[in-house]
Amino acid sequence: MNTTKTTHNRRSFLKTSLLSGGGMMLSVSWLSSLKAADKQQALNLPEQSVMLNGYIQITADNVIKLLCPNPEFGQNVMTSLPMIVAEELDVDWKNVVVEMGPHDNTKLGPQFTGGSNSIRMYWKPLREAGAAARHLLRQAAAQTWNVPVEEVTTKAGVLHHASGKSANYGEMAGKAASLEVPKDLKLKAPKDFTIVRKSKKNVEGQKIITGKPLFGLDYRVDGMLIAMIQHPPAFGMKLKSFDASQTLKMPGIQDVFSLKLYEDGFEQGGFDTRTFNDLLVVVGKTTWEVMNARKKLVAQWEPIGDTRDTMSGRGGKREVVVPGGLESTSTQLEKMQEQAQKPAQQLRKDGDPETAFQNAAQVIERTYNAPFLAHNCMEPMNFFAHVTADKAILAGPLQAPGWIEPTLSKILNLPADKIEIQMTRMGGGFGRRAYGHYLTEAALISKKAKAPVKLIYTREDDMTYGIYRPMYTATYRAALDANKNLIAFHVKGGGIPEHAIHANRFPAGAVENYLAEGWQIPSNITIGAFRAPRSNFNAAAEQSFLDEVAEAMGKDPIAFRLELLKRAKENPVGKNNEYDPDRYAGVLTLVRDKSGWNKPGNEKYNRGVAAYFCHNSYAAHVVDIVTRDGQPYVERVFSAMDCGIVINPDAATNMVQGAVVDGIGNAFYGALTHKNGAAEQSNFHNYRLIRHNEAPKSIDVYFVENDLDPTGLGEPPFPPVFGAVANALYKNKGKRFYNQPFQNEMEKRM
Amino acid sequence: MATYNLKINGKIRQVNVDPSTPLLWVLRDHLDLPGTKYGCGVAQCGACTVHLDGTAVRACQLPASAIGKQAITTIEGLSAKGDHPVQKAWLEHDVAQCGYCQAGQMMSAASLLKTNPKPTDEEIDAYMSGNICRCGTYLRIKEAIKSTAKK
Numbered sequence: 001m002n003t004t005k006t007t008h009n010r011r012s013f014l015k016t017s018l019l020s021g022g023g024m025m026l027s028v029s030w031l032s033s034l035k036a037a038d039k040q041q042a043l044n045l046p047e048q049s050v051m052l053n054g055y056i057q058i059t060a061d062n063v064i065k066l067l068c069p070n071p072e073f074g075q076n077v078m079t080s081l082p083m084i085v086a087e088e089l090d091v092d093w094k095n096v097v098v099e100m101g102p103h104d105n106t107k108l109g110p111q112f113t114g115g116s117n118s119i120r121m122y123w124k125p126l127r128e129a130g131a132a133a134r135h136l137l138r139q140a141a142a143q144t145w146n147v148p149v150e151e152v153t154t155k156a157g158v159l160h161h162a163s164g165k166s167a168n169y170g171e172m173a174g175k176a177a178s179l180e181v182p183k184d185l186k187l188k189a190p191k192d193f194t195i196v197r198k199s200k201k202n203v204e205g206q207k208i209i210t211g212k213p214l215f216g217l218d219y220r221v222d223g224m225l226i227a228m229i230q231h232p233p234a235f236g237m238k239l240k241s242f243d244a245s246q247t248l249k250m251p252g253i254q255d256v257f258s259l260k261l262y263e264d265g266f267e268q269g270g271f272d273t274r275t276f277n278d279l280l281v282v283v284g285k286t287t288w289e290v291m292n293a294r295k296k297l298v299a300q301w302e303p304i305g306d307t308r309d310t311m312s313g314r315g316g317k318r319e320v321v322v323p324g325g326l327e328s329t330s331t332q333l334e335k336m337q338e339q340a341q342k343p344a345q346q347l348r349k350d351g352d353p354e355t356a357f358q359n360a361a362q363v364i365e366r367t368y369n370a371p372f373l374a375h376n377c378m379e380p381m382n383f384f385a386h387v388t389a390d391k392a393i394l395a396g397p398l399q400a401p402g403w404i405e406p407t408l409s410k411i412l413n414l415p416a417d418k419i420e421i422q423m424t425r426m427g428g429g430f431g432r433r434a435y436g437h438y439l440t441e442a443a444l445i446s447k448k449a450k451a452p453v454k455l456i457y458t459r460e461d462d463m464t465y466g467i468y469r470p471m472y473t474a475t476y477r478a479a480l481d482a483n484k485n486l487i488a489f490h491v492k493g494g495g496i497p498e499h500a501i502h503a504n505r506f507p508a509g510a511v512e513n514y515l516a517e518g519w520q521i522p523s524n525i526t527i528g529a530f531r532a533p534r535s536n537f538n539a540a541a542e543q544s545f546l547d548e549v550a551e552a553m554g555k556d557p558i559a560f561r562l563e564l565l566k567r568a569k570e571n572p573v574g575k576n577n578e579y580d581p582d583r584y585a586g587v588l589t590l591v592r593d594k595s596g597w598n599k600p601g602n603e604k605y606n607r608g609v610a611a612y613f614c615h616n617s618y619a620a621h622v623v624d625i626v627t628r629d630g631q632p633y634v635e636r637v638f639s640a641m642d643c644g645i646v647i648n649p650d651a652a653t654n655m656v657q658g659a660v661v662d663g664i665g666n667a668f669y670g671a672l673t674h675k676n677g678a679a680e681q682s683n684f685h686n687y688r689l690i691r692h693n694e695a696p697k698s699i700d701v702y703f704v705e706n707d708l709d710p711t712g713l714g715e716p717p718f719p720p721v722f723g724a725v726a727n728a729l730y731k732n733k734g735k736r737f738y739n740q741p742f743q744n745e746m747e748k749r750m
Numbered sequence: 751m752a753t754y755n756l757k758i759n760g761k762i763r764q765v766n767v768d769p770s771t772p773l774l775w776v777l778r779d780h781l782d783l784p785g786t787k788y789g790c791g792v793a794q795c796g797a798c799t800v801h802l803d804g805t806a807v808r809a810c811q812l813p814a815s816a817i818g819k820q821a822i823t824t825i826e827g828l829s830a831k832g833d834h835p836v837q838k839a840w841l842e843h844d845v846a847q848c849g850y851c852q853a854g855q856m857m858s859a860a861s862l863l864k865t866n867p868k869p870t871d872e873e874i875d876a877y878m879s880g881n882i883c884r885c886g887t888y889l890r891i892k893e894a895i896k897s898t899a900k901k
Binding site: 685 | 787790815882884
């Protein structure tokens with residue numbers, strides 16, 4: 001297992017206070033904080049990011065209001081996080097009202113949605129918050145009834161005593177608020193759970209199905225203006241000059257101006273990535289008017305040479321050179337091929353891989369490639385801002401408001417307590433909304449326009465000025481001895497502008513001689529986190545490669561993986577292996593059994609398997625392909641997950657099914673390419689997303705049952721879908737596919 | 751600019767807009783009906799699906815000038831209390847993840863079921879394939895539609 005420590009800061013406190021109206025409010029804070037420099041780390045290494053908060057209100061008339069601390073982008077935390085509180089509080093779920101909390105990192109913890117962390121980081125503190133409140137209520141009842149607290153029991157929000165006395169929580173809430181919070185809290189045993197592990201419907205379901213204004217794009221105030229940005233036509237270019245005279249003549253247009261997002265030398269944090277720094281802005285009354293008027297802008301753009309960005313980081317600030325030039329996918333691929341031949345940085349080495357490869361009876365070598373991917377959240381980037389001299393109010397879709405607040409504070413020269421960021425429901429996130437530049441842009445536009453403003457990216461803006469999944473490549477090599485034993489394993493990965501290699505993951509630890517290397521090529525095309533960063537490529541490449549190695553060894557692909565995992569468990573090679581071989585094997589055996597792997601009755605399917613561990617959870621899929629209308633079609637999928645305790649099983653199943661559909665879609669169709677710095681895809685007519693008719697007929701999801709503390713599900717099921725699809729496609733087509741998206745490669749090769 | 755009296759969700763609503771303004775933006779920017787979503791603006795995603803005289807259309811492609819007397823129904827008007835069979839089925843199957851595309855999905859589904867009360871899987875696929883769900887809730891959408899069809 002990863003040895004990075006979970007650091008609950010123990011300067012925690014619980015405090016109660018009276019609500020007007022006689023209710024009780026309980027808040028829990030862990031006063032640790034995530035340093036700016038640790039933010040990137042936090043997303044990559046969830047183990048280090050723990051700062052938590054629970055928030056409970058009980059009114060005198062017994063309404064239990066639970067605040068959700070974390071932004072919601074479809075992972076259903078607005079339901080699952082309050083379920084955890086409600087469990088320990090021991091209330092009737094029917095009496096619970098859930099609201100999204102305000103953004104307040106001091107009182108409410110880190111409040112970020114990313115790294116499949118929400119459940120994991122809030123599990124313990126939210127349980128403690130619920131348990132503490134329950135204890136106070138019991139104490140209040142004990143005092144009122146003049147009985148020992150140990151004799152006061154609770155059931156579904158009602159306090160009881162054997163004498164026949166009873167009261168609901170609302171009746172005791174006022175008194176409970178005046179009591180001291182106990183030091184030692186007893187938490188429920190998992191066997192006693194009555195809410196957790198029982199499926200609950202999405203608490204915002206009714207609002208969603210009736211079209212209520214939940215999303216950032218729906219947010220509006222009186223007098224609000226609409227703003228759009230005209231970006232440069234290509235990465236590597238900037239604004240030279242512009243003529244807005246025609247635009248200003250268009251109806252509804254109020255202003256056109258240019259502005260600079262970051263001043264020279266501005267120290268960027270890890271999530272301050274922006275596509276362009278010089279912005280040309282059109283402000284007007286309505287969306288359609290601004291859209292049309294923007295087309296009338298006459299702007300001159302010029303190429304920029306190498307530029308320097310100042311980044312803050314551990315050990316102080318550093319300069320990063322962003323190369324100039326107008327990049328094209330074809331030349332990027334050539335550059336990557338060239339760089340792949342050169343020496344790279346060694347990331348891990350066990351044994352003597354060089355000698356093992358020299359002595360091998362057979363060496364298998366394969367190279368895998370994957371393109372940039374656009375996030376394509378269905379709700380395009382947008383943000384509302386109203387900035388005045390002494391205050392800034394912002395509202396919109398954002399995964400981590402606390403990460404952008406310091407940036408905003410510096411840029412607006414306003415203290416953080418004068419900045420209010422409201423977290424609207426997000427129409428998807430997938431990592432894209434961890435980068436809040438569009439919020440900062442909205443704030444600067446509002447300040448300049450002296451009005452409340454909604455900045456809207458059109459779909460084309462969203463797709464062509466993205467913060468993409470990087471372009472990756474990796475070459476895998478396996479050495480077999482004369483008896484077809486795997487004696488050495490080598491991976492050398494690279495990418496633009498980063499490689500994807502996780503050197504300490506499987507099969508590291510399972511092969512005697514092992515080498516992992518990485519290299520990278522800088523670029524001016526902006527990249528960032530995309531659902532399961534890096535893992536989403538690794539699982540495709542590595543799991544395809546293992547399939548091919550198993551075949552060369554004459555072994556069943558599941559049996560082969562289980563053998564490696566047995567080795568990793570019983571006699572692990574090297575140190576710092578990041579995975580638990582038992583849990584890894586657990587999902588493989590579960591999916592093997594549930595899918596009837598190698599069992600009769602499945603002959604009509606071309607089957608592929610893959611498994612992966614990332615973001616603290618384990619996932620395995622069996623993908624079943626058939627030929628339909630001459631095309632490979634994933635008709636059926638079996639999925640096995642181990643994420644510890646499953647909080648909300650039906651919603652968890654939904655998430656896994658969604659990740660499988662997303663994985664199939666991206667594996668077959670996902671690609672963003674560039675020509676001379678300009679994105680070649682701009683909307684859904686030429687960026688293909690998976691649609692209804694391409695989704696499988698069934699996706700059966702199974703969870704390993706255990707009582708381990710829960711981990712996340714947003715990312716872990718996604719990466720191995722790519723590998724399972726590739727392996728099933730091989731069975732369907734009789735050829736291996738090494739380049740994503742597979743649809744493009746099939747069209748080229750078939 | 752031109753003035754239009756549009757019949758929306760059973761009421762006549764007057765708007766003064768440029769004739770080219772798509773219904774999508776008339777609804778969202780002028781009539782405070784934000785349930786109809788912007789996803790692509792080019793009729794590729796279906797997030798803006800509404801009913802025009804009972805049939806699903808993409809509001810991003812329908813200029814205000816082309817509507818005339820045809821009745822428009824948006825998600826806000828699909829039912830008075832959010833209890834249209836499709837809406838009920840969506841809740842029952844807990845379909846939504848992020849939820850952004852679901853108004854469009856439901857409007858398409860309601861239109862499909864009106865003309866074809868018991869669609870086959872293939873008919874559902876064919877009718878619904880204009881509606882993208884980036885979260886991948888397609889299986890549940892299909893289950894929800896089929897459960898409605900059974901009733």
